Amino acid sequence: MKAIAVLPGRADSARLTEIAKPSVTDIPAGRGVLVRVLRVGLDGTDKEINAAEYGTAPPGEDMLITGHESLGIVAETGPAVTELAPGDYVVARVRRAGTSLYDLIDTPDMTTDDDYFEHGISRVHGFLTEYYVEEPRYLIRVPRQLAHVAVLLEPTSVAEKGILQAYDIQRRLKVWQPRRAAVLGAGTIGLLATMILRNRGLAVTTFGLDEPPYLNSDLVEALGASYVSTKQHSLHEAADGGYDLVFEATGYAPIVFDAMHSLLAKNGVLILSSVTGGTRRVEVPADAINLDFVLGNKVMFGTVNANREHFEAGVRDLALTEAQYPGWLSRLLTHPVHGLDHYPEALGALGTPGAIKVYLEIAAA
CATH class of the missing domain: 3.90.180.10 (Medium-chain alcohol dehydrogenases, catalytic domain)
Incomplete structure (x- = not known):
């Protein structure tokens, strides 16, 4: 064969x-x-x-x-x-x-x-x-x-794992009730993370490089989320008080430090899902970032791949999305x-x- x-x-x-x-x-x-x-x-x-x-x-x-x-x-x-x-x-x-x-x-x-x-x-x-x-x-x-x-299930499972683990980590707060989320990246993983977070009832802003309108921004808005182009607005300009949960899926490592410093609200959690094999170097405001994380009780963690629990959560989210937004998944x-x-x-x-x-x-x- x-x-x-x-x-x-x-x-x-x-x-x-x-x-x-x-x-x-x-x-x-x-x-x-x-x-x-x-x-x-x-x-x-x-x-x-x-x-x-x-x-x-x-x-x-x-x-x-x-x-x-x-x-x-x-x-x-x-x-x-x-x-x-x-x-x-x-x-x-x-x-x-x-x-x-x-x-x-x-x-x-x-x-x-x-x-x-x-x-x-x-x-x-x-x-x-x-x-x-x-x-x-x-x-x-x-x-x-x-x-x-269903060919989308494997990438969905990657986003599911990151989000489920964020909720597990935030049990440290006893009463964590996230309301606002930011997704960095409007590719496949970013769109699926937007979908999952919207299914959980969060107000989501998805950041992409390209200026709207185009297919990816249309898909974000079709879920009731907001799309922001980083060509038009910096993360700092769009932060508006910060986000309880930030999901990074850009493949561009330097944006992580901007997110740490500009986007994350107090008690917030930042999920890193990009696999970056490059050699980029950036200068960062190390003291300010460290101080924000210490005084704000913030968390950042990395996530890779998925196990059965996350695949099965993905099946549920795909089914819910297909029921609520018929045809949305097929557009991906x-x-x-x-x-x-x-x-x-x-x-x-x-x-x-x-x-x-x-x-x-x-x-x-």
């Missing part, structure tokens, strides 16, 4: 290749689930892996099948599988368990291992192929009514590309004007 693979460490090595079709018997004790891949979303991670910025092949292999944002349909189950049945739509978790305490309690997204396991990224093959086999615990069942937008699916053979076209679409979610249509249900 077909798959898209890279040679980690070699730039622009993505290619179409042939691999053996997996079997439910590849998972021991009758616990295998064979999944036919329907759609795979692409993001900057896939582009960076093809550019040889990172990416690690599975042990004993020289190639890595890429793709971590999946949607599939169960084709076959092993005899000991009771959680899923053929015909179920599923999305696979990205992280696989390692050896740390956190891996052992099924939260591999919190691993303390230096070597981690991540489909399509690190030491585990990804989903840009026709079939894969997995254990039931790593699969999230998706209602049939959400199948048309801007760039469909048909067939694994056209992977270069999909990769090239990343970052182009108007692109929110680029994805490959691999098979029909």
